Ligand SMILES: NC(=O)C1=CN([C@@H]2O[C@H](COP(=O)(O)OP(=O)(O)OC[C@H]3O[C@@H](n4cnc5c(N)ncnc54)[C@H](O)[C@@H]3O)[C@@H](O)[C@H]2O)C=CC1
């Protein structure tokens with residue numbers, strides 16, 4: 001099928017490349033010229049495991065192309081994906097101006113023939129109908145520009161389209177795997193024709209042709225109305241964030257009563273009603289989605305006069321949790337002024353270069369506020385030259401240089417490389433070999449044998 005994906009960030013580029021890989025003809029549109037030039041030269045502007053390889057293959061097979069020309073994209077696609085960002089406004093509300101600009105642009109360029117406009121961006125509930133309205137506004141704008149040469153009124157532009165909400169559930173760092181191995185595909189629309197086209201589009205994924213387990217059961221396709229599909233997205237992220245805040249609260253109680261949250265998580269996770277995933281206690285959740293999506297749902301509820309007691313607690317537990325590493329440093333070092341702390345990891349989770357709302361950024365701010373010198377090492381950020389939000393942080397190029405002279409290390413991101421470091425050598429070069437393991441990721445006994453005082457979260 002002919003597909004256009006508008007917005008080539010973590011979601012749009014992965015979606016475009018994966019759809020090209022399963023055989024569709026994809027045009028990706030982005031209004032960032034620099035990004036488009038980079039992609040046209042075969043390079044991915046973001047790091048995501050496996051993405052570059054699939055992108056190179058799709059370009060070679062002429063299944064994908066990149067452009068800044070929205071009109072060309074709209075003309076090409078039978079299915080048009082909107083995958084631009086919806087960042088939070090200071091009020092917590094989702095900023096939908098990029099979605100609006102794209103929807104209007106689509107309207108200004110819609111041609112004859114039926115099209116499906118798909119909202120893949122995470123958008124406030126009710127956005128499906130709103131996008132339809134904005135697209136029609138775009139069509140009306142174009143209509144105004146049409147003046148027949150002989151005067152009179154121009155023929156009415158005829159457009160035929162449906163809007164579908166197709167929320168995305170991929171995780172950064174495993175986005176390609178998640179796209180080919182989804183737990184479900186959610187399609188919200190008021191039009192049967194649009195749903196049928198979306199089912200055709202995803203058929204190779206639904207039948208597990210590209211899954212790791214090709215003999216697994218077909219992927220469930222959940223068909224809903226527009227509002228419910230949009231709500232599924234927010235409710236999923238809010239539930240997962242709540243699950244993490246829950247285990248973090250349990251971890252804080254464990255710390256006080258002398259239990260080990262990693263053992264507790266194993267004990268409760270084996271109950272199939274609870275499930276073992278997303279029970280990893282630590283320094284709190286971050287990233288570009290959980291924080292903004294939970295706040296956006298709280299904001300939507302408040303528009304209706306509803307107070308979200310549980311979600312408010314999810315957020316406040318996380319706010320406190322983001323201070324946990326600092327509290328533990330204070331317990332171990334007492335005075336932080338004049339001390340040097342090294343951070344192992346900066347990104348909000350491993351296998352991504354994404355620093356949006358990363359817990360490391362809060363920790364850095366608080367350490368600076370208390371007069372501490374901050375050094376850091378991150379497998380991707382150290383090499384990339386990206387220093388946004390990292391002024392006054394000494395970014396080292398290897399973990400041993402990081403440890404040298406530090407009063408404590410904090411493991412901020414659970415990069416798997418951090419399991420195999422030469423901790424004995426690192427401990428020897430430190431002023432004070434303290435390890436705050438913010439992700440309960442390292443082996444306490446091994447660290448102690450290497451000479452560290454080891455402090456986990458809730459254990
Ligand atoms: N990052 C993630 O893991 C996930 C994100 N989402 C949602 O997907 C949406 C996109 O998120 P990301 O990919 O992270 O965003 P991003 O910020 O990485 O990418 C957005 C892209 O849209 C482009 N763009 C902005 N305005 C444009 C316009 N008028 N025309 C063409 N391109 C335009 C930007 O240049 C950028 O390349 C958001 O709503 C997000 O909540 C959903 C699931 C996962």
Ligand SMILES: O=C(O)[C@H]1O[C@H](OP(=O)(O)OP(=O)(O)OC[C@H]2O[C@@H](n3ccc(=O)[nH]c3=O)[C@H](O)[C@@H]2O)[C@H](O)[C@@H](O)[C@@H]1O
Nearest residue numbers: 168169170171172244278279280284285286287289348349
């Ligand atoms: O809407 C989105 O953008 C995406 O948000 C999350 O994906 P992502 O933010 O990429 O990463 P996660 O693996 O969910 O981790 C989010 C945060 O929670 C933390 N986390 C995760 C799991 C856990 O057990 N404990 C924990 O503290 C991570 O360290 C990270 O800071 C969801 O998992 C995806 O399904 C969703 O599509």
